[in-house]
Amino acid sequence: MDIVTAAKNRYTTKAYNPDRKIPDDVFRQVLSVLQLSPSSVNSQPWHFIVASTAEGKARVAKGAQGGYSFNAPKITQASHVIVFCARVDADAGHQELLLSQEQRDGRYRTDDDKAAQAKARKFFVDQHRFQGKDMSHWLEKQVYLALGAGMLAAATLGIDTTPMEGVDTKAIDEEFGLHAKGLTSLMVLSLGYHADDDFNAKLPKSRLPEEQVFTFL
Numbered sequence: 001m002d003i004v005t006a007a008k009n010r011y012t013t014k015a016y017n018p019d020r021k022i023p024d025d026v027f028r029q030v031l032s033v034l035q036l037s038p039s040s041v042n043s044q045p046w047h048f049i050v051a052s053t054a055e056g057k058a059r060v061a062k063g064a065q066g067g068y069s070f071n072a073p074k075i076t077q078a079s080h081v082i083v084f085c086a087r088v089d090a091d092a093g094h095q096e097l098l099l100s101q102e103q104r105d106g107r108y109r110t111d112d113d114k115a116a117q118a119k120a121r122k123f124f125v126d127q128h129r130f131q132g133k134d135m136s137h138w139l140e141k142q143v144y145l146a147l148g149a150g151m152l153a154a155a156t157l158g159i160d161t162t163p164m165e166g167v168d169t170k171a172i173d174e175e176f177g178l179h180a181k182g183l184t185s186l187m188v189l190s191l192g193y194h195a196d197d198d199f200n201a202k203l204p205k206s207r208l209p210e211e212q213v214f215t216f217l
């Protein structure tokens with residue numbers, strides 16, 4: 001499928017066909033796109049909790065109770081569900097983890113190259129820690145890049161999705177013990193195939209016009 005057709009076809013699915021499962025080899029492609037997503041200074045400040053069983057989805061759905069219950073069926077009826085989590089800090093330990101991974105992946109010809117990258121990354125991390133004072137906000141932005149990439153990838157594969165910020169992230173954090181791991185949940189993405197009676201599948205897309213959205217120089 002060409003990418004514009006995929007972008008036009010993608011829409012927020014409101015009801016899933018619980019009997020249709022995404023084949024594993026197709027779903028793995030979405031996961032690869034998440035893992036390959038770009039991030040500032042290659043910080044990769046994410047973790048993805050993937051649920052495909054009824055039990056796993058029920059655990060995620062603990063974040064869709066009370067005022068969030070309108071989103072619960074989109075979690076329990078979908079084929080797969082991904083909780084997008086962000087690191088709360090890019091501390092020295094995480095920076096070291098990144099550096100040693102980059103070394104194993106063959107990014108550095110010399111020790112000087114490696115030291116330069118460590119210094120540059122620390123410079124930007126410290127900017128957000130001390131000047132911007134927006135560390136968690138900055139890290140969360142990186143995770144949202146992965147969300148966009150993952151949703152478009154899913155659309156090209158003919159998979160329907162629902163991004164959901166309408167979840168109780170505190171409840172999800174508790175369910176998965178995220179704070180102890182230096183993580184917080186941001187949102188949930190459901191993936192699968194829409195139900196025949198999904199009202200949103202038939203509605204036209206609505207977007208602001210091109211002349212308002214773009215400036216051409």
Ligand SMILES: Cc1cc2nc3c(=O)[nH]c(=O)nc-3n(C[C@H](O)[C@H](O)[C@H](O)COP(=O)(O)O)c2cc1C
Pocket residue numbers: 010011012013014071162163164165166167187205
């Ligand atoms: C970050 C994010 C959070 C969203 N949260 C919810 C949600 O909790 N429940 C829901 O049904 N739709 C949710 N949406 C869907 C938006 O309402 C939808 O993307 C927007 O209206 C545009 O429609 P479209 O996705 O069908 O093109 C969310 C979308 C995004 C990108």
